[in-house]
Amino acid sequence: MINCIIIDDEPLAAALLEKHISKIDRLQLAGKAENAMDAYQLLQTKSVDLMFLDIQMPHLSGIDFLKSLSQKPATIFTTAYRDFALDGFELEAVDYLLKPITFERFFKSVERILRHKTDIKEDFMMLKTEGMTRKVPIREILYFESQGNDIKTVLLSNESIVSKVKMTDLESLLSGKGFVRIHRSFMINAQYVTAFNNSEIVLGAYHIPVGRSYKSEFDAFVKAVNKGSVNQ
Missing domain, CATH: 2.40.50.1020 (LytTr DNA-binding domain)
Known part of the structure; x- marks a missing residue:
């Protein structure tokens, strides 16, 4: 199983991601957070392999949050804006998904991790x-x-x-x-x-x-x- 978390302050966007996750047997939702501080607490208390991380969030952006982590889970950025794509890939994100995220595009992104286990290294x-x-x-x-x-x-x-x-x-x-x-x-x-x-x-x-x-x-x-x- 791949333990994943959703970090997004938009309830509808988070609900859609949760629905997509539920359709893939090897993905297990370990928790959800609406901001960087709650996300940090999740990472302290959960074993997390993959983050679905929104970029524009209150107080601290998803990009700055990822930069602050010494141990970074595999990350798929989710956003309504194309402008941050370069920043995402410079942080070695697995993918960069534009909202609204269709299941077909979601699955294509996640399949990279499901197919190549080296993307999520066992510690x-x-x-x-x-x-x-x-x-x-x-x-x-x-x-x-x-x-x-x-x-x-x-x-x-x-x-x-x-x-x-x-x-x-x-x-x-x-x-x-x-x-x-x-x-x-x-x-x-x-x-x-x-x-x-x-x-x-x-x-x-x-x-x-x-x-x-x-x-x-x-x-x-x-x-x-x-x-x-x-x-x-």
């Missing part, structure tokens, strides 16, 4: 443990736990890998990839959260405490989750 981490270096897909990581001078990496398979790495380095490496620091000792993969309250977050069988000093990160996570909920 890996190299973890040194017990004299070996392990290549671990980021999507298989459930959470990280600090244990003294070591970090325990817990995988979806329930396997644990203990390695010498700093939590601050992990935060920098995984910025924009859906991981959230919620405690001095814990950083989680937000896409696997199954429940939460003010004091803990649940990832399947694991209960992770929320630290008081990480309340702002936790609040951003909750806001993003509630924004995408059908029970608002």
Whole structure:
């Protein structure tokens, strides 16, 4: 599956994109945002492979927003104006779609990603443990736990890998990839959260405490989750 988000302040345009996305089995809508700040929060709490990004938005344009990201998902610009095409391609956008976007044109754009998987690279981490270096897909990581001078990496398979790495380095490496620091000792993969309250977050069988000093990160996570909920 290719996780995608829609960033557009025009409700009708966003609804049309959502309809197009629903017609392609390999695309999964991970969330929607109406401005750059909400989009940034989505990127902090979701694993995002592809962005459908409007150019003209309030406060910060789509072009400036993309320029601000250190880790850039594959991006398809959407706009009602031709004038920004050169800027879009200079930022190595996958495509540049003019509104109103027909499904035929949408599919042609997305097909480039569906056909060429290298357009969306699978991210890996190299973890040194017990004299070996392990290549671990980021999507298989459930959470990280600090244990003294070591970090325990817990995988979806329930396997644990203990390695010498700093939590601050992990935060920098995984910025924009859906991981959230919620405690001095814990950083989680937000896409696997199954429940939460003010004091803990649940990832399947694991209960992770929320630290008081990480309340702002936790609040951003909750806001993003509630924004995408059908029970608002």
